[in-house]
Amino acid sequence: MRDLSRALGYCRVSTQRQHTEGHGLERYIERLKQYGLTEEQIHWDIESGASEKRQGYNQVLELVRSGQVDKIIVPCFDRFTRSALGWEVAREELQKFGVELIFLDGGSLDLDTPEGLFTSRILAAMSAQVRDKNRYNAIQGHRYFQEQRKIYQAIFGFIKNGDSVIPNTKQYRNTDKTYVDVARECVEMFIESGELSQTIRRLTEKYGLERFGKYKFEDFPRDVSSFRRWLENPLLCGMICYYPFDSQKKLILQSNHEGIISIAQHQHIAQILSTHPRGRRRYITNPLVGLCKCAKCGATMEKRSTKIKGKTYEHLKCPGAYPKPRQVKKCDVRTYFRLENAIDAAIQALKTKAESIANNMPVENTEVVPAEILELQQQILKLKQLNDPDFDSTITIKEQKLENLIKTSELNVVADASRTEVLRGIAMIQGFWEVVTREELTAIFHELVEEVVCSVADRSQSFAARLKI
Template sequence: MRDLSRALGYCRVSTQRQHTEGHGLERYIDRLKQYGLTEEQIHWDIESGASEKRKGYNRVLELVRSRTVDKIIVPCFDRFTRSALGWEVARQELQEFGVELIFLDGGSLDLETPEGLFTSRILAAMSAQVRDKNRYNATQGHRYFQEKRKIYQAIFGFVKDGDTVVPNTKQYRDTNQTHIDIARECVEIFIESGELSKSIRKLTEKYGLERVGKFKFEDFPRDVSSFRRWLENPQLCGMVCYYPFNSDKKLTLQSTHEGIISVGQHQQIIQILATHPCGRRKYSTNPLVGLCKCAKCGSTMEKRSTTINGKTYEHLKCPGAYPKPRQQRKCDVRTYFRLEDAIDNTIQALKQKAESLADHMPVETTEVVPVEILELQQQILKLKRLNDPDFHSTIKIKEQKLESLLKTSELDIVADASRTQVLRGIAASLGFWEAVTREELTAIFHELVEEVVCSVVDRAQLFAARLKI
């Protein structure tokens, strides 16, 4: 009978997917229990073996230092660490406090002998090599996918077809519609309402709360964060995005698959989400919320309302001039700006712009090419002139990045064109500004106005509206 009163077990897996889909952590814990350890004696992590910030791992070392442990049982060496340097640090502590490292796969390490030390260093080096090889293979895999424009997985509205995706034409549930139809309906409902939660409620009322199938592409997302990610995915409009959660590496490229919505629709979705991260909100009292800035300090103006004899007076004030308790005042503009005047001045600026667009054909302007695009084009040209095969992969990556930047530039042009179209439509509508509601003004201002700068000159309140077009 083993004496495990002063023993601890440790195991780990590198990713959450290994834990949830492969059940690797459960299997390691079961093996440690079969060895004779209790639940309380087993420590674990879901993290890379190269990380020194593992909670379970560091807890084991703390118990080693407290001299309450003389044995650590692990499934195999690489479940303990994959870092040669990390092993040297841990080895010194195990050696100092006389702790034995035992492997479920068989054997143990006697750190008191030269042979044991040598073996431990060989195992640490091999574990580090496997880690580096896995990392290299993953990097090469990502690069290969980018070069071939391959798509990892399908989202709702699509289905995998080899290395790409195609629109899912299968019937959705017991309706007479296809998955494509439902996906387009999801997009249209969101664009109309501008609210994530409201869109989901409307869809679940019609199609139910329960998802169909076990794969994500088989049904639309039911929670806000997943629905947002689905809407943001450029796969919807015939593009593919690599490293979507890494802003430094993020790369969006034109794909060969057929999109189910237009690039313009996808850009409209991105604009709504960018303006209001939780979806478009309705502000019934201040159409210029978030747009008015103090000319002196640049702070966003805040609205204040006062009711006197049943009449409500609305003003804008600079928060820098009226700081909260125990905060320092950073602005001396203590004027209360009239909100109605700010709204009227903004409408006048839009009217003037609308009349200009309605009376004249657009003047052809010279397109300004971003500096980043020019620099990238020059780098590619220099590398090609070298005619060195070793630079072919580098040139390919830079060309993909250039394509992504050019595509982004095109989307900005589409956005500007759509704003111009909105303003032209307003100009063509007689009496529009007299009948517009504050809710409608909110949507118009946030689509067409960049900011409204509030200033005071000789006690006169001035408002300078800067438009997005």
């Protein structure tokens, strides 16, 4: 009979899909239970083995450091870690506290012997190699999809057609409308009301609260964040987006599929959504959330509220100077900046700009071709002049990037024109800033203000607001 009173089990899968569709995590946990561990002794994660921030993994190491563990049972080595460097850190902890690593597939690692150490390092290197190979294959797959303008999956209003999508002209539920008709109705309702929650409420009252079908593309989203992502998806207007959740890699290209709304409508949607910052509820008390930066380290300032004798005082602080537990202090600006002063600085900057527009004073020319576009065009021209087939793939990638930059530049021109109209309207209304609400300030600031830099000199606070136009 095994003595597992001082043992822990650990397992992990890399993605939520492996958990929900492959049931890998359930199988690992069941095998650890069959080994003799209880539910309380088993720790798990749904995260990459290369990450050192895994919650379950770090809980195991914490228990190791507290001297409560003699054995750690894992399905196999790569379920514990896929990082050679991460293994060296964990190995030191296990070795220091005399903890044995046991595999369900058989065998264990004796880290007190040179052979055991050598074996562990070989296993760590092999796990890292598999991780790197998977990552490389994924990158190559993404690149191939991008070059071929292939579409990963359909959204509501479309169905898959090979490597692309087509409008879904099938009957929607038991109505006399097609999926395309309902998708266009969703867009028109939102443009009419300008409110996400109100649009969803009207749609659910008409078509029902419960989603229809097994897959996301089979019905319109019923929650605000999903509905917003659907509206923002460029598939709606015949374009395609790669890396949508990575701001540095995000790429929007013209696709060959037929859109169900026009580009102008999609741009109109983007303009409306720009006045609805994400997570709006937390913005009501801080109209400048995400816009205030520390002049010393560039970190985004955080709001702090203090109640004294029934009165609430709102301040901004640099998170780099007030780090969370176990995080390194990165800044020495420990001043609490008054939020009201930052808001006043942003309003003053907008007032100055609004007056200049209202008086028909010259403004920046938004139609100047960005330097990045000119530079990219020159690079493509030079590569083509070399007439070397080896550079064909590089030229294709740069041309796609150029196309995306040009499209973004066109959208910026539209957005700048919209901001100009907003400012002109503000300038024409007498006493506007005296009656504007915090919610209205939030929409205005996130549409027109780039950032507000908070600095301190000789104990004197100052705020420099930079506008988007």
